[in-house]
Amino acid sequence: MFRHQKELQFEVKVERPDPLLARQIQEVLGGQFGEMTVMMQYLFQGFNCRGDEKYKDMLMDIGTEEIGHVEMLCSLISQLLDGASPEAQAEAAEDPAIAAVMGGINPQHLLVSGLGGLPTNSNGVPWNGAYIVASGNLLADMRSNLHAESQGRLQVARLYHMTKDEGVRATFRKMLARDRYHQYQWMEAIAELEEKNGVVVPASFPPEAEQESQPQAYEFWDLSEGNESADGPWAKGTSPDGTGEYVYLQNPAPQGQVPNPEVPPTALHHDLDEKKILNK
Amino acid sequence: MFRHQKELQFEVKVERPDPLLARQIQEVLGGQFGEMTVMMQYLFQGFNCRGDEKYKDMLMDIGTEEIGHVEMLCSLISQLLDGASPEAQAEAAEDPAIAAVMGGINPQHLLVSGLGGLPTNSNGVPWNGAYIVASGNLLADMRSNLHAESQGRLQVARLYHMTKDEGVRATFRKMLARDRYHQYQWMEAIAELEEKNGVVVPASFPPEAEQESQPQAYEFWDLSEGNESADGPWAKGTSPDGTGEYVYLQNPAPQGQVPNPEVPPTALHHDLDEKKILNK
Amino acid sequence: MFRHQKELQFEVKVERPDPLLARQIQEVLGGQFGEMTVMMQYLFQGFNCRGDEKYKDMLMDIGTEEIGHVEMLCSLISQLLDGASPEAQAEAAEDPAIAAVMGGINPQHLLVSGLGGLPTNSNGVPWNGAYIVASGNLLADMRSNLHAESQGRLQVARLYHMTKDEGVRATFRKMLARDRYHQYQWMEAIAELEEKNGVVVPASFPPEAEQESQPQAYEFWDLSEGNESADGPWAKGTSPDGTGEYVYLQNPAPQGQVPNPEVPPTALHHDLDEKKILNK
Amino acid sequence: MFRHQKELQFEVKVERPDPLLARQIQEVLGGQFGEMTVMMQYLFQGFNCRGDEKYKDMLMDIGTEEIGHVEMLCSLISQLLDGASPEAQAEAAEDPAIAAVMGGINPQHLLVSGLGGLPTNSNGVPWNGAYIVASGNLLADMRSNLHAESQGRLQVARLYHMTKDEGVRATFRKMLARDRYHQYQWMEAIAELEEKNGVVVPASFPPEAEQESQPQAYEFWDLSEGNESADGPWAKGTSPDGTGEYVYLQNPAPQGQVPNPEVPPTALHHDLDEKKILNK
């Protein structure tokens, strides 16, 4: 069960309205790696978590924090939209200076939400459940979390330069600092899990169960001409768990058959044999 | 530019048709972490890659390999569907034994693709471009790749137990072995990049640029009651880069304001003030 | 079966082209509460209607009218786009005045529809079937209809101020007048249905069937700190049907268990127990 | 800012696993009117709320409660899936009795979530942001809330009969009781707002602003043959606000023009005039 406190987790202030920036910030609210994604992802991982309570509690701690981040971004967007009005939009076509301000506004910020945050990305595409991941395998999911925080921090860092508003920048700096720590957190959890079970997901399907596939397993297939890729740690040396050696296969030949699918029954109407005419 | 060879990369054989399994395998063809995803993700990352040619070549090598994996799965699904027919479907309602075989079939495998693979997941939801990630930041993207291969291998491992067909299982074992190597590959690339730039994405927005946020940056906010999460490496100790100490904040108080958004212009029709009646 | 007459239901005229306005009007054509939505919603409710012919006939009357509204909006958008040209778009980058006119144009109005209306909202997101509701329960569906007309009229009212074109404004005033009447219509139908069956949907699952849940049923759980919500008609007094008293629960305690899900079979590869290693 | 308590709001118990029911319950978790929808809808309405604190507090109270309902449904689905295994799926094709149990299972409950709840509906379509409504106009949004609770309770009532599991039924009865109260709540809020501003949304665009459209505004256009619809309160009598009389228009004639759009510039390539051949 959840509870809500009126105050925002951190203070959110803007120096002046900026509807264009409001549109751009939608990316980190309702985009693929926005706060809605990490909020829903950590909550679903926490709700579905089985096994060690330590991980479940951590997921619920951070997932609950992220609900508050959605709240903060809605507040930020509302403040950036304050003062935007339908009438200004009507002026825009006539005055290039107003158009410069209003031209890039998300029309739904006026029409649909009436100056509030939207559950969409910076192009107005609705957030959807396929952005999130909760597989039950802790290591797989923690890697998703580390990845999501990496993309999220990258986007906030890019946004940072798209405004000169010192109020907004202060909020962004706080988010950047927090996202750095979140990256550390998932890294720590990953390190612990990898130490326990090994680095491959899932650990419970181990190398020896794939034994007859082993010879080919560690071949790097050079399928894009040029050998620059041979000069990387992925192409030579021993696998982390010592189960094999990487091999760089420079001109690899296919090892499978030429597929030769059957002609299907007439009732599927591929029309491959003009003689088989169907009687009803 | 690309070229195609007729043979499949690896041999794909099934012992007997199984339309239900064909439906389930769609998840690893056209689902969130299916082969279409890794194919398109590595190709877009490769097409958009800037900087060191070594990474671009590697992305193009593996991305090109993955196009062939989509081809292999289409062949696998076609073989599992061979022999499925509309008429059997018509029989299903009357004979429980046939219903057991046909009941779970994806109707689109008959109606839409005529026994071929579909660009959808196991529930028929079309693959979409928001499944993939290509941000330009190499470390962020390699983490996505490691994550995708982790989820993908997990799903194949689960599929493995959903069939007793030794032909299909042999193909799955090959995929499991290959996906293990792919996890190693991205790990090696990640290790190299982390050594160069540090572990946080993006590196070019460093801790000192967020300095005034530092005190709070490393606090673990215990927002889900219970302290089990305190017992993890994310809650105590020093950050990997030595820039600070983690702090477990047990009963954290919010630090922001209570938001108090303005009443918007009448032309937005929030109807908050009944006295402001609009004159056209 | 349907028939079509060439004339539009009402006259649609514009004073001058305005591609930016054309983009914004897409919201009330193909958005969540646009004319496509009410058209498809009333038609599906009518097609699926069971029981009293009076309601079915009404739904078909209004649904058929709405097809004509989609037609009117396509005509409006075409007129607003007349004169927009690819060449003007090419000029935009060089001349701020042209950019002010062309900058906000929906590129698909040129590229995809060639100056016609699109089945999308103001951000180009395609209309989809999940916007509509037809549950078979008349009261539930009429409430959806009242709601859709409320959001629809609100959006047209907001659009009204985004243009100074008196031709467009005249069309909008007609739509606003019509949408007011449509709100009345659904209100009248709702009142009749509520009088017959009671105000709760569905009526056929009555309070006495939930008897043992009764004590908690009418508690207002104050889960957001602050008591302002206690000062509303939802927090005190008797329920409309006299079945109980509302209770304001100020510091509510959870009444359920701490969930404790089982560790799943190894074949699901959660990797929760490192000792269970799978043998193929 | 939010906080989480470990206990569920209400107890959730099942008598026995039932993967088919787990799939069906996804509709009220991640479907158009599931708990994710009301949770996100009330939170966004609360975050964006401007004006009277009383409404904002109420929205936050109920929105916060609904996060806990998502949590409860995930727990319910996990319990119904406990014991489902990939191996049982492999048996299903051979044994009609097992097939009867396993045939309708959502394959993603095994493959993707590993026996946890998914952010999708009963057919596996991901939840998306276009399910929710937060327009800023309180009356419009409260009508959406009443409607959502009506559809939601209807679906739970239907689900109730799809199982004989008394544990699940007890949970459903609690949800039905609670959803009844939630319908009352929104009704009370609606009544208060209608009394203040009038029944039409938005009130700030009043009848007199549409004056010249008045004559036609209250005509019921009989566009579906048959006059059964004349026999309803929507077709005769006075509008609730006394601004006009309803008129039943039995054989209505269109009042607009036959649209006659311009032939567009050659650069749009409609190919309407074969003489205009383009020179590059």
Place this chain on the structure above:
Amino acid sequence: MFRHQKELQFEVKVERPDPLLARQIQEVLGGQFGEMTVMMQYLFQGFNCRGDEKYKDMLMDIGTEEIGHVEMLCSLISQLLDGASPEAQAEAAEDPAIAAVMGGINPQHLLVSGLGGLPTNSNGVPWNGAYIVASGNLLADMRSNLHAESQGRLQVARLYHMTKDEGVRATFRKMLARDRYHQYQWMEAIAELEEKNGVVVPASFPPEAEQESQPQAYEFWDLSEGNESADGPWAKGTSPDGTGEYVYLQNPAPQGQVPNPEVPPTALHHDLDEKKILNK
């Protein structure tokens, strides 16, 4: 403006309920090539049509007919669902014979539409506006129409064998006959347009405008090993308009550059140069 008549265009009868077939028929109601698609496609093409009234009238004739086809399919689905009940679903898990009937039912036919047709395909994916095409170029759009009727008739032909219900089969035979005529219609229109403007879309960008690209224009690039494709009319001979000869290029070499994109500004945080550390 549109009008509605109560009678269906053709009679729709079923011999007995069949919920599984009802689910499958959703494909030709709300799928990619279902009746909703042709209805909306022809209406949008008609609404947006510019130029010769003959085509616009034809599009409106057929588009209006198709609204009635959606109506007929909703009636067909309702009849196939009559008698399906939630209680039967609850029995299914226990009795393989009932499971055979109920196992494949679309849960939304019970939960969401209460035994009515849904605006979704056979897997429950909502119909969306991106299924339709209305480009303004008549020849391009007529080709889309011919194609849609080809896929649509193919799917109905496949469905025909999935039932033994003679009532349903009679309806399908009528649809098959009608879809044949519709294919003829679009073919006739295409022939007329091709005769007028030539066979290439768009005609207004003619061969001579691409002159310098001509040498390569008609080369067939053999990029999939094997020469079977050389044995087709697309690989040898003269183009239909006599503007050139086809050439089969057996081992084609790429003619472009190796792309070499710039390293982007630091503010995009690609992290390609560890020395450029950003100062805020």
Place this chain on the structure above:
Amino acid sequence: MFRHQKELQFEVKVERPDPLLARQIQEVLGGQFGEMTVMMQYLFQGFNCRGDEKYKDMLMDIGTEEIGHVEMLCSLISQLLDGASPEAQAEAAEDPAIAAVMGGINPQHLLVSGLGGLPTNSNGVPWNGAYIVASGNLLADMRSNLHAESQGRLQVARLYHMTKDEGVRATFRKMLARDRYHQYQWMEAIAELEEKNGVVVPASFPPEAEQESQPQAYEFWDLSEGNESADGPWAKGTSPDGTGEYVYLQNPAPQGQVPNPEVPPTALHHDLDEKKILNK
């Protein structure tokens, strides 16, 4: 299996950056008829192809070529975005001249892809699998291919006029020339298939199988008032296969019943009969 060569198929050069054009070009990369669509469509048709090897080889030749076209467009977009920077975006609000350049930029080109191509259309809607068609019926699918190339060439022709950049225009001219040839190719294949099996899809469900529906099959129903459509080759004359005569039906009467669906079981809660109150 596939291989990759470093060089692009054709040279791609731009004269100067143009972020607005980059956004527009996304339509022909990731839109409904962009290169991603033809690439995936031809590959899936080829992977699933059964029967004559000649067609499969052709599909694989062209499908493989199209992967390279996605690569070319990514390179084109990257070049057009080079030099765009977050800082310029921040300047835009203040300087109309910069705003004219930056105003229409896709924010995801900065935030999400860091100056690379995106798998989305010109409005940022992600590409999805429902854009493509692979039914197994060769004639149906070749008609889809002809149609896709028609829409694709039309969009490139429109784009051509939206820029004055001679580098970009040279690339477009090459695409236009190539798309013309591709239209010829599918036409040739279609002609061959029509000659073999007849013009109607599917041929295996022939006219005589629909015999009793024949009288009505060839009637043109004039459902949109006005007779302009009578003046077309679709309304008079003999069908291409000589099986019947077209008939223009000027005032067609419906031939079906008035639908009269049953009142459903109480457990579906339509609430149509207030007397049936449910006992749990």
